[in-house]
Amino acid sequence: MKTIGIIGGGQLGRMLAIAAARLNFRTVILEPQADCPAAQVANAQITAAYDDPAALDRLAAQCDIVTYEFENVPVSAAERLAATRPVYPPARALAVAQDRVTEKRFINDCGIATADFREVDDQAGLEAALIAFGGQGVLKTRRLGYDGKGQKVFRSAADSPEGAFAALGVVPLILESFVPFEREISIIAARAIDGAIVAYDPAENEHRNGILYRSTLPATLGPDTVEKAKAAAAAILSALDYVGVIGVEFFVLADGTPIVNEIAPRVHNSGHWTEAACVVSQFEQHIRAVAGLPLGNGARHSDCVMQNLIGDEIDDVPAWLARPDALVHLYGKAEARPGRKMGHVTWLTGSKS
Template sequence: MTPLAPGSTIGILGGGQLGRMLALAAARLGFDVAILDPEPDCPASRVCALHLCAAYDDPEALARLARMSGVVTLEFENVPAGALDILIRLGVPVAPGAHALAVAQDRVEEKSFLNAAGAPTVAFAPADSPEAAARATAELRGRVLIKTRRDGYDGKGQAWASSPEAAAEVFLSLGGRPVIVEAPAPFRRELSVIAARGWSGESAAFPLAENVHRNGILHLSSAPAVVTAGQATEAGRIADRILSGLDYVGVIGIELFELEDGSFLVNEIAPRVHNSGHWTQDGAATDQFEQHIRAVAGWPLGPVAARARVEMENLLGDSVQDWTAIAGEPNARLHLYGKREAREGRKMGHVNRVSPL
């Protein structure tokens, strides 16, 4: 792809906080941004050049976005696949592509792809009935995690089961939709790697982050994580296999389980900028949002070295009301998303607490 010149327009499907931060990063590089999002007051709508307020699969809105954009990207993986098909038929480059989206939207497809790409995961089995969920649980021999194949995020759409009978009940409690049944991972901590790949195949990975979740939602990310040189190399290899296997363009988030022997299993991938990469805004030479814009626009990737140690904390619900105290901390860098209503568990912003390496 010929690099987009400053002044070009980048289209983004999705206008939440990730779309907002992508738009801000694009503006720093001289790009205009057009957002397509059905919410009239979405966070990105107030920082972009144009907001197309329409459904993601609205043909007229997609045609308008395609006409004005040099490339179209996305801020979340649950965009209807048909929207990308329309954009591709209209001739506008889309990054990441439809294959990456299809893989990430279905947990069985995702784990099947990962294993084929040489990125190991826990044992798993698909199930589309209570009986199939019970059989899969019996075969995996023990406590299992059952997740809907599609649409789950932040701990939603999943539950544990300790027996085949319980698995059948969990299947029904999740709406009777197709699920994936996963063996538990005997991990000692959760890590993630944020990586990027350009149109010509060049790639770069940021230092790993160590993550702590509460109630299925990321609470803290600390980076750079303390890992061995071998672990850092292996995480980079895993990222390269995934990026190459998907023919990926843009930034991707890869969640890892570290086992007792120091090896990794891949938990899941996110074909977009990722919550555990927010530390890069104040701790890396190039942040993940600028890196994504560089990649999809055909620019050279930026340097990924850490320049500070960062602890990123998500601000959920009413915790955002502490903004005055946080803003007064000398080592804190506050990032608020402009959401009008604070609800329990809703991501309202994050704070990066910075210290020297």
């Protein structure tokens, strides 16, 4: 029986461990938090920092393959592990995704459109970038921001940039232009070791307070937009020589053109619906890919809606469990806090038309 190492012990690591067990793999989690969600279902946990050399060597010694559940794994950790064990997705995917400027340049080099952007390295650079964008844009940290954190929005020239560079930590920033989009979608796609690619249908996403709240299938899209989005995801996977599941987020313009917002080199929140509406979920697909197994069918058999249970929405679980059309998945987190994802629910809305 082979063992898969998973760096990160959050809910995504938990769901990967569950999927691995169904395919007869053992899992070992590397995570500094002792009572993490993934540890409740994995075979073992190494409780240490993600970049602890001794812990990484222990993980390599105990595992045949290593993967990860979040994109801020230190690149040096992935490279150390890759010296002795296959690490999927590759360390290069982490390096690209961890810096928003590097990410956008990579996507553009693949021939795929993104929002316009400017590097911002100081207050003067911010002010110059805002002038170039007519006083509008979204200022973000280049690294480590997620779920709306590390951002400031400038909606017009009346929004003063004074102190904004310092307020975001005096770190390298990026100013992204506004995109006049009609909807946000995402593609979950997988690439196998042999280069085979399977893409799931795009989800239409609704965010609240910078956090994904709901994903709906099917998305309100024409077939040409669907094909362009899937082709963009495939191009990104191939350019990275990627193995595993990736999430690619898009803005869709009024004419149906998909513009890539960002990539996530891991299983993705907007793909949780695949548990209920596909024979092979994104989690099983990822395990298949990294373990060298054939990819599964990504076809959707049902239309559905996936909704995150955030903070005290965990109190609604009894009502969700009473619904005959709903699949409830809870993450084993002891404390509900505002903005914290406690679980999700997917309800089926009918067979795929």
